[in-house]
Amino acid sequence: MRASRDSDLSYDVVRSRRTTADIVVERDGRVVVRVPASIPHQRIEDLVKAKRYWIYRTLAEWRDLNATKVLREYRNGEGFLYLGRSYRLILVGDQDEPLLLKSGRFWLRRDLVNRGEVAGAKSAFRDYFIARGLEWIPERVRYYAPKVGVRPRDIDVRELGHRWASCSPKGNLAFHWKCMMAPPTIIDYIVVHELCHFHYLNHAEAFWNEIDKVMPNFRERREWLKKNGAAMDV
CATH class of the missing domain: 3.30.2010.10 (Metalloproteases ("zincins"), catalytic domain)
Incomplete structure (x- = not known):
């Protein structure tokens, strides 16, 4: 993988045995350009320039979506997702398994939280x-x-x-x-x-x-x- 920069736009280049080029904005906000191994770097730069509007628009959407990211806390009543549903958390002390889903709740062993990490x-x-x-x-x-x-x-x-x-x-x-x-x-x-x-x-x-x-x-x-x-x- 090679990191490149075009003016104010940074992107990673991944070369492989593929036959076509592709540009994606990954879940972590990185712009990745996947290209055939033999393609010259100038061709990659031309491809990025041609897609600049799409890249900036997609990055803006990514920032908007991640601005609402939920930061969950490990405390009683906090909701955690499983198969599209939110289940409330209960901290318990007498449980062999670290985590169980039962009776419509996530049961988490309390000592995993009490360690302070x-x-x-x-x-x-x-x-x-x-x-x-x-x-x-x-x-x-x-x-x-x-x-x-x-x-x-x-x-x-x-x-x-x-x-x-x-x-x-x-x-x-x-x-x-x-x-x-x-x-x-x-x-x-x-x-x-x-x-x-x-x-x-x-x-x-x-x-x-x-x-x-x-x-x-x-x-x-x-x-x-x-x-x-x-x-x-x-």
Whole structure:
């Protein structure tokens, strides 16, 4: 990866064996230009200049959306998302598991908070969502893969930084554990989105047409994720 700057616009360049160029604004606000390995740098600069208006507009939207990001506290009554619903938190002392969801509440072991650090509590939620994701997401992949006409290999749920999901050249899929905070319909969109990357590695019109074949209302789901993704955190 190479970092570049064009006037007041910074962006990262990722070269790979892909055949087309693509510009995206990642969830963390970084502008990433993905290009074929052989493309000259001057061509990349020309591409960025041609897309300047779109990049600035998308960055402005990103700032507006992240300005409303929810900062949750680990205290009784705080709400935490799971499958699109908000569940109140209860801190308990007599519990073997770090975190449980029962009786319409998240039950978090109090000692994870009393240590004065949030890392333990965050880890409890992350581990819980990974476990639930490994139960939920592979089933949705198996449902949609035949509709998309692909055969993925391994499916994992883990920390993916600024990406909701990824697919490897070998056909392996990975999903961010935070996906489990979204409603089931949005998880399905993320699954279909990633499966369609088996056909197209970019976000050109043909890629979106492929999604449309399987999920005609994908634009509504994509917009929901764009507007609400920043709130999906612990």
